[in-house]
Amino acid sequence: MAVQAIDLQVDDVPAATRMLSAAYGWRIVADDPNFGELDAGGLRVMLSREAMVPWGALDGLILHEYVEDVEASARRAVDAGAELLSGPLTTDWGTEAAYLRGPGGLIVDLCRDV
Template sequence: MRFTGASLIADDVPGLVAFYSAVLGVPASGDDVFATVAVPGATLSIFAADALRRMAPVDATTVLELRVDDVDAAHERLRALGVPIVKPPTTQPWGRRSVWLRDPAGTVVTLYRDIAPPPDPADVVASYFHRLLVQRDLSACDDLLAPDYLDHDAPPGTPPGPAATRAYAERLFADHPDLRVDVGPPH
């Protein structure tokens, strides 16, 4: 576990971001809900008060931030010790998984781990069609299709799943070796 900074809870996230970015002389990243201003060794996070209250019924102006390797394991360990949990582990759209707790003085503490945000579904679809139809990479079926995927362009009676779609694409390319599809590359 490593102390990495604090999060200020604010009604005016852009105003606080502009202030601390100017004072610390570094650019901020984020949006009007969650933003960070990082300096060597620590990060100041600024989080919208209304978003905080939507996530958990807490009233706080500051949250201490501790980075952990495994949020879920930390949650289980602390819950077993009887530590008051404010918000169970959740993953936020800005790429942070966290659990919130309160110390004996009532201060909210977040144990978090930064994770990559999920890919944009449009990018996944574009990647699939580019790999399969332009590059003729049949492994795209196994990599990007769900086990119960049903290809509505395949002949009637084609079973669901990546293997059936891969077999259909393989036959399509064998039957039409000159077939060219123009699909722009994924973003």
């Protein structure tokens, strides 16, 4: 078994779908007012306004996106609307990383091994 998808609650699904695609290059699979889906390199990122089960704000989840150029990738994400939280910096565990926040509180670590 493998985790193949995550679902994030966002207020504006179409805007979040477009922002995540522009920021990280994720391919849009579905885009309508109540549901968006992106292919993030084999992980499906689903965006919903509502869910069948009660849920609250996202907390404690970080997606790690490995890139060749952390600085350029972070700049593209910020230009698309992501909030730069930290970096680019060199971590204690041997990566160059930039941490960004986007729709639904999603945090993405743009990183590369150094």
